[in-house]
Amino acid sequence: MEISTQVPHFKNLFSGKKGQNLGIVNSVNYEIPGIFKLESGKTLSNVRIEYEMYGKMNPDKSNVILICHALTGDAHAAGFHSGDKKPGWWNILIGPNKAFDTERYCIVCSNIIGGCKSSTGPSSISPETGKPYGISFPILTIADMVNAQKKLVEHLGVKQLFAVAGGSMGGMQVLQWTVSYPEMVKKAIAIATTASTTPQQIAFGAIGRKAITDDPKWNGGNYYGKKIPAQGLALARMIGHITYLSDASMQKKFGRAQQEKEGPDLSKIHLEASSKISSKTSSEAYLKTSSEASSEASSEASLETSSEASLDTSSEAFSETFPDNFSNFQVESYLNHQGDTFTKRFDANSYLYITKAVDFFDLSKNGSLIEGFSGVTAKYLVISITSDWLYPPYQSQEIVSALTANGVDAKYEEIRSQYGHDAFLLEEGQLNYLIRGFLSQILVxxxxxxxxxxxxxxxxxxxxxxxxxxxxxxxxxxxxxxxxxxxxxxxxxxxxxxxxxxxxxxxxxxxxxxxxxxxxxxxxxxxxxxxxxxxxxxxxxxxxxxxxxxxxxxxxxxxxxxx
Ligand SMILES: CC(=O)SCCNC(=O)CCNC(=O)[C@H](O)C(C)(C)COP(=O)(O)OP(=O)(O)OC[C@H]1O[C@@H](n2cnc3c(N)ncnc32)[C@H](O)[C@@H]1OP(=O)(O)O
Ligand SMILES: N[C@@H](CCO)C(=O)O
The missing domain is CATH 3.10.580.10 (CBS-domain)
Incomplete structure (x- = not known):
């Protein structure tokens, strides 16, 4: 036998090179064969999972890292879709020489089931009725999302994931993976998350859902091809978005500043700009819905509807409440913008189902998290954010304590940041440093x-x-x-x-x-x-x-x- 005499390639293990972007990436759709059984006992058929993959699998497929997205994320975690100016949501961490180094690892990210980005969810067509599921879609749990991801991982021929990582609801999926399939996860990275949703978190979810279901256009979840419940959905996002920021970051971003009175009204500029910028997103989302509702005519109608509906949201909010010359704080304008853009990229029913799945999440067993984690074997990195008041650091510390009590090798790190909960999407330097260190032990x-x-x-x-x-x-x-x-x-x-x-x-x-x-x-x-x-x-x-x-x-x- 000859073992080649050249020195093996050490790749970029210690290169210290600056991270690079991935360039153009594409999504792939996988359909789970047969019937997919949910935790509730209900079943779904023809379940589709949208995913993206960056980097190459090694010969034994032992270098695969699964990335789990947060509440309103999707499979597009890094790189650019053709024509897009903004990259995927975790582009700061995924790419050549970044913490999730695509020269070394193969990164897979899938859109959760229940979502509205090409994985099966409430806006998909039910094979039984030929119509969108709406609220006839079965109740979902985080475990269901993970079970669907497991089908995808198996389909890709991966026996064990080198790591699973995610923040917020993505972190819940990480925890669930290591509980449901301990033998399949080598390393786990859970950021800004909890093992058991608290009453405060449930309360914010409940208000968001009420905003949607109280919008007359929600119409019992049956609005596909008609006006969407944009006002309720925007309001749900505005409430949610406040919890993703912090007191300090809002002070820094806006103070008590007001939008310019003289010159152009920024809130209108943002609304106009967003309807233009998001017209592609909007047409994709609602073309999908309406093509699933199977008529080209209705796709045009719903495209028009979706942009009308979102403009309605703001004009109603302002004209009904305030006279024209009333001042508008920057933070108000900002929240309006966040609410408005959200209605162009997200489905209201998906929001209801996914937030409910978050609320159901509780990994404790017989009231004990230690018992809940009893089978976990993965090596853990748990990261919290100092200014995160939605998933405060004590909840990450509870995870680490319960893991450690089970003899699991679990490391706790706290990111110092004023960004609040969304720091897991923004703190490039600290996250790259911590994750790279955790992942980059040299392997065979x-x-x-x-x-x-x-x-x-x-x-x-x-x-x-x-x-x-x-x-x-x-x-x-x-x-x-x-x-x-x-x-x-x-x-x-x-x-x-x-x-x-x-x-x-x-x-x-x-x-x-x-x-x-x-x-x-x-x-x-x-x-x-x-x-x-x-x-x-x-x-x-x-x-x-x-x-x-x-x-x-x-x-x-x-x-x-x-x-
Ligand atoms: C896995 C996942 O979580 S994926 C989902 C992540 N994405 C989201 O949650 C989308 C909405 N969230 C955000 O935008 C989050 O704040 C972040 C973390 C992603 C981005 O944070 P930052 O870079 O700090 O952006 P910021 O919060 O300042 O928002 C910028 C937007 O607000 C707009 N804006 C800023 N100030 C104002 C204002 N006074 N009036 C109106 N709009 C304003 C900007 O024009 C910009 O608009 P754009 O996003 O349409 O380009
Ligand atoms: N802002 C992120 C995090 C929420 O936890 C999202 O919308 O998915």
Whole structure:
């Protein structure tokens, strides 16, 4: 066997290069075959999951990181969609040389079920009725979202995720993953989240939902192809958005400043600009809804409707309440803008279902979070934000305490920020630093040789020794016809065999062979080598197929280079 003599590629482990953007990225849609069962016992069929993937999977698919989005996020976590000026929502962290380094990891992000960004949700067409589900969509839980993601992960052929990461509701999915499928998650990163939704969080969710359901245009959830409940949805977002900021960030952003009286009215500029900028988003969202409602005519109607409805929201709010010359604080204008733009990108029924799933979330068992986390094995990084009053730091500390009580390796970090809850979307420097440190232990995959020679157990000792001499190697993994590891022979075994006049390789193979996985830390490989006095280990995948070799020389070279 030859293990290629070149020094393995150390990639950008210690490069300190500045992060780069991914360029143009695309979404992919996957349909879960058969019936998808929900926690409630209800079922869905033809369930679609929209996802994006950045970076390449390594041969044994052990470098995959699943990113879980927050309440109103989607699969588009990084890079740019063609024609877009803004990148995906976690572009600060995902890309070459960023914490979620796409040169090293394969990043997958999917839109949750229940959402309105091409995964199956209330605005999708029910295969049974041929109409949008509306509120006939079954009740959802965070576990349902995770179960759907698991189907996607299986479809991608990934046996174990290198990591799962997310903030806010994304953090809840992270926690749920490690509870529901402990064997499938190696590392977990939960940011600005809770393991059990508090009454205060539920209260804010309830007000948002009431704003929507009290809007007459909500119409019992049956508004597709008609005027959307823009006013209620905008109000829900305005309430929600206040909880994503902090007292300090609002002071800093707006103070008591008022919108300019002289010159153009900024709130109108923003409204006009947003209806133009978001016309693509709006047409995509509602074309989707109405094409699902199956008529081109209705798609035009609903496109018109969606922009009319959102303009209605603000004009009603201002004209009915205040005379024209009343002052308008900047913070009011800002919230109006946030509410208005939200109506152009989000479905009101999805908002109801998803916020309810958040409210249901409670991982404690018999009132005990320690019991709830009893099966968790993933290594954890839990991050909170000093100014987050929606998911305050004590809730992250409770997670860490309960994990630690179960013997889980859990690290707690606090980001110092004035941004409030949404700091998990904004604090580029601190997040990159903490996440990179947590993820970037050197792995076998970083130093293994992917080109190697092997022999079959039916080989003669003469042929095996000729191969070793010719290719200048001391270890040959013995593999079956389908590449599965059966044993190993070393040059020392061959020397002994020659001395004892043994001719068949089969007689000298070490069958109780030590091996590693490509996702193992190099410390693991190095301690096996030390404990058993061996200088090379086959690297196998989860099917027991040999995919590479790691040698003591390659580890020494790494230590020499960076130690
Ligand atoms: C996984 C996920 O969570 S995905 C969902 C994340 N995205 C969102 O939540 C979208 C809405 N949220 C936000 O915009 C969040 O505040 C953030 C965290 C994403 C962005 O934060 P920041 O960069 O600080 O932006 P900021 O909060 O200042 O908002 C900027 C917008 O407000 C507008 N704005 C600022 N001041 C005013 C004002 N006085 N009057 C009207 N509009 C204003 C800006 O023009 C800008 O509009 P645009 O987004 O249409 O371009
Ligand atoms: N602002 C983010 C975080 C909410 O938790 C969102 O809308 O998804």
């Amino acid at each position: 995959s970083d130093i293994m040789y992917q080109s190697f020679y092997s022999v079959s157990r039916n080989e003669t000792i003469e042929n095996a020794s000729t191969l070793m001499v010719k290719k200048k190697v001391n270890h040959l993994p013995v593999v079956s016809e389908d590449g599965k590891l059966e044993g190993i022979v070393t040059s020392w075994d061959i020397t002994k065999a020659v001395a004892c006049k043994i001719t068949e390789l089969d007689e000298i193979i070490t069958r109780n062979v030590k091996y590693v996985f490509s996702g193992d830390k190099i410390e693991t490989a190095s301690s096996i080598m030390e404990d058993y006095s061996i200088s090379a280990l086959p690297v196998i995948d989860f099917e027991n197929r040999v995919i590479g070799m790691v040698t003591s020389e390659s580890i020494s070279a790494l230590i020499g280079k960076f130690g």
